[in-house]
Amino acid sequence: xxxGSFDQALADVNQDxxxxxxxTIQVLEKTKVALTNLDEKLARQIYNDDDFIDAKEIEISEKxxxxxxxxxxxxxxxxxxxxALKISSDFERICDHSAQITKLTRKLLKHNAGTLPAGVEEMxxxxxxxxxRIVKAYATNDVDIALGVYDDDDRLDxxxxxxxxxxxxxIENNVDQVDQYMDYLFISKYFERIGDRTNSxxxxxxxxxxxxxxxxxxxxxx
Amino acid sequence: xxRRLFISFFIPVFLLVVAFMxxxxxxxxxxxxxQLENDLVSIVSLISYDTQQGxxxxxxxxxxxxxxxxxxxxxxxxxxxxxxxxxxxDKNILAREEVKEALKANIxxxxxxxxxxxxxxxxKAFISAGEIIIIAIPLISQSALxxxxxxxxxxxxxxxxxxxxxxxxxxxxRNIEPMMILxxxxxxxxxxxxxxxxxIQSLPIELKRIADIFKExxxxxxxxAEKEEEQKLYLYSTIDTMVxxxxxxxxNEDIKLINKSAISIFALNKENVIGSNLLVQTQNFELSNxxxxxxxxxxxxxxxxxxxxxxxxxxxxxxxxGKLIILYDITKLNQLENMRKEFVSNVSHELKTPLTAxxxxxxxxxxxxxxxxxxxxxxxxxIELESQRLEMLIGDLLELSSIESNKIDRLxxxxxxxxxxxxxxxxxxxxADKNNVALVNNVTGxxxxxxxxxxxxxxxxxxxxxxxKYNVKDGSVSINCKYxxxxxxxxxxxxxxxxxxxxxxxxxxxxxKVDKSRSYDPESTGLGLAIVKHILELFDGDISVDSILGExxxxxxxxxxxxx
Numbered sequence: 037x038x039x040g041s042f043d044q045a046l047a048d049v050n051q052d053x054x055x056x057x058x059x060t061i062q063v064l065e066k067t068k069v070a071l072t073n074l075d076e077k078l079a080r081q082i083y084n085d086d087d088f089i090d091a092k093e094i095e096i097s098e099k100x101x102x103x104x105x106x107x108x109x110x111x112x113x114x115x116x117x118x119x120a121l122k123i124s125s126d127f128e129r130i131c132d133h134s135a136q137i138t139k140l141t142r143k144l145l146k147h148n149a150g151t152l153p154a155g156v157e158e159m160x161x162x163x164x165x166x167x168x169r170i171v172k173a174y175a176t177n178d179v180d181i182a183l184g185v186y187d188d189d190d191r192l193d194x195x196x197x198x199x200x201x202x203x204x205x206x207i208e209n210n211v212d213q214v215d216q217y218m219d220y221l222f223i224s225k226y227f228e229r230i231g232d233r234t235n236s237x238x239x240x241x242x243x244x245x246x247x248x249x250x251x252x253x254x255x256x257x258x
Numbered sequence: 259x260x261r262r263l264f265i266s267f268f269i270p271v272f273l274l275v276v277a278f279m280x281x282x283x284x285x286x287x288x289x290x291x292x293q294l295e296n297d298l299v300s301i302v303s304l305i306s307y308d309t310q311q312g313x314x315x316x317x318x319x320x321x322x323x324x325x326x327x328x329x330x331x332x333x334x335x336x337x338x339x340x341x342x343x344x345x346x347x348d349k350n351i352l353a354r355e356e357v358k359e360a361l362k363a364n365i366x367x368x369x370x371x372x373x374x375x376x377x378x379x380x381x382k383a384f385i386s387a388g389e390i391i392i393i394a395i396p397l398i399s400q401s402a403l404x405x406x407x408x409x410x411x412x413x414x415x416x417x418x419x420x421x422x423x424x425x426x427x428x429x430x431x432r433n434i435e436p437m438m439i440l441x442x443x444x445x446x447x448x449x450x451x452x453x454x455x456x457x458i459q460s461l462p463i464e465l466k467r468i469a470d471i472f473k474e475x476x477x478x479x480x481x482x483a484e485k486e487e488e489q490k491l492y493l494y495s496t497i498d499t500m501v502x503x504x505x506x507x508x509x510n511e512d513i514k515l516i517n518k519s520a521i522s523i524f525a526l527n528k529e530n531v532i533g534s535n536l537l538v539q540t541q542n543f544e545l546s547n548x549x550x551x552x553x554x555x556x557x558x559x560x561x562x563x564x565x566x567x568x569x570x571x572x573x574x575x576x577x578x579x580g581k582l583i584i585l586y587d588i589t590k591l592n593q594l595e596n597m598r599k600e601f602v603s604n605v606s607h608e609l610k611t612p613l614t615a616x617x618x619x620x621x622x623x624x625x626x627x628x629x630x631x632x633x634x635x636x637x638x639x640x641i642e643l644e645s646q647r648l649e650m651l652i653g654d655l656l657e658l659s660s661i662e663s664n665k666i667d668r669l670x671x672x673x674x675x676x677x678x679x680x681x682x683x684x685x686x687x688x689x690a691d692k693n694n695v696a697l698v699n700n701v702t703g704x705x706x707x708x709x710x711x712x713x714x715x716x717x718x719x720x721x722x723x724x725x726x727k728y729n730v731k732d733g734s735v736s737i738n739c740k741y742x743x744x745x746x747x748x749x750x751x752x753x754x755x756x757x758x759x760x761x762x763x764x765x766x767x768x769x770x771k772v773d774k775s776r777s778y779d780p781e782s783t784g785l786g787l788a789i790v791k792h793i794l795e796l797f798d799g800d801i802s803v804d805s806i807l808g809e810x811x812x813x814x815x816x817x818x819x820x821x822x
Binding site: 050051054055057058059061062065168171172175176 | 527535537538539540541542543544546562
């Protein structure tokens, strides 16, 4: 593999990750439509499409390992490949969580749930925003956007806490609708986890660009 | 460059001159030798004659002393008479080259360096009257030769250098320098991308012609480049002014051209867009997938980016040059379409509701209720109310449509706001008292504008009627008016139930009702505020609304004070 084709291989992997990221955004957007409209058909379709995402993640991992074994890259190139491995698995996890949400969407239908609670919708909007921003941060190698995502994860955690409180009080008042509220609780938990994933991606983007892995508390001091 | 050229010319010229001078020197030396030989032959015959005449050897030697030293030797090699010390000292005269030759052929000659005298000497030997006579002519002594030569050699070298230098200089001046000027001219023109100000008038005609051709070529290339640049600029500014998003990509899906709209649609960084991959830049899988999937035809689909809907059109360029992506914003169109659909369904609903009631009561009447006078009267009352509602609704719709289609005349009437506000309060007094709402007229100054009086009244009545209708017990509706800049601001303030933030921006839509439970209100058509808004558009005015839920609402009308 010449230098040119080595660079091309790295660019390929980069493009694959952006594709995986933008697919993740699309999956989340569709999941939102399915959840707000309680669209069973769409929910099932998203759940089934998750296989493509898994396949893409494996493809990226294989490409990365191939390059590492053949080329034995160092410094920035090696960091890039390690980051690619980590980030692709994070995106794949986000899509898994999305698939779980669609599964819960179908459950909500069974439990005759009404319109989506404003809190869930708010969490979904924050999650989508964080995901969109983190994909942009990766694609444009923008450390500032990544740091912003890192900070804004608190918003999601806060929303989750409020949501748990709200669900608790609702269950106390409407004992007969426990199932429905349990579904909302799980859905919120998945959003919270997606938030954590975007956080992890942010950390790896910063590693890729700056070459240091930092803990949360001194994230700002890079 | 200059020096190298000069030297490379100087050296051959120098060598040529040296060679020439060498050849000349050699030739003259040979001619001199030849001459000497010839002279000696005549001298030899003269001496032979003298000896045969019996002149004494000493006298002969003295006679020819000017020419050379004579020696007389017998055939055995014994010295007879001699003034030449070299020959006197010689023990073996017969071994001399010229003597050997003379013994063989009567005459012999030899040129050699004589050790004894340290001179180049020319010897001639011949036999006359049984004796061998040797003439020795010294050419020049070695040291004298060297001293004499140094001057000449030095002169020759100086001459050679001088001649070569002068020759080289003139050659350089004539041939090399013009070329250097031409080179400078071409180089500067190329560097500054403009015809250089280097004097080419002094160039010889052949080079000047080359310079002229170069100048013309440069000019036409420049013109061509300028035209190309202009075309490019024109193309770019055309694409940039397009409201639609425009992206051109090559076969690898790398962005080749992108306009401002597309950059803002995807919130891209302008600096590094060109040459970068479409997916990497936009992170939009739907778009990149749509681009990948089409091969030759135009594809149209809807694309949602940041809550805006775009019509996506992709064209495949000829000769595998890539693709063109055009994004046309249809958000507003979609909104309008939705509003239209909603309006049609609302109108049908609003028209149908009273009609259903009317038909229902008529049927009940026909089925026998007509025979019960009390019931019949009550039903007829309802039918009358519903018919009035229908009439009101149709009236409002007609009014709205006439305002919308600008079929309003009498636009130049004087409108005295103080008068009209007073009249309006008078007109609403009864109904306000019934609802326990106080009406306050705070308009004191003289405010006169131009416009259609009836429409202005309709607008004000609509707002006051709303203020009363959506008020609370012991509430109030007040009207204020003041000048603001070039126009007038009127405020209609109520202390009513207020409007929530979610509803606030929709209240001017037709048939939009805040309180859905009151949607079947025989006194409300849901068109009032829509009419108000359209009337104000006719007045070139504007309306804004502030509201706090549970505290009240303020409608603020701005009316420009210009001649309509």
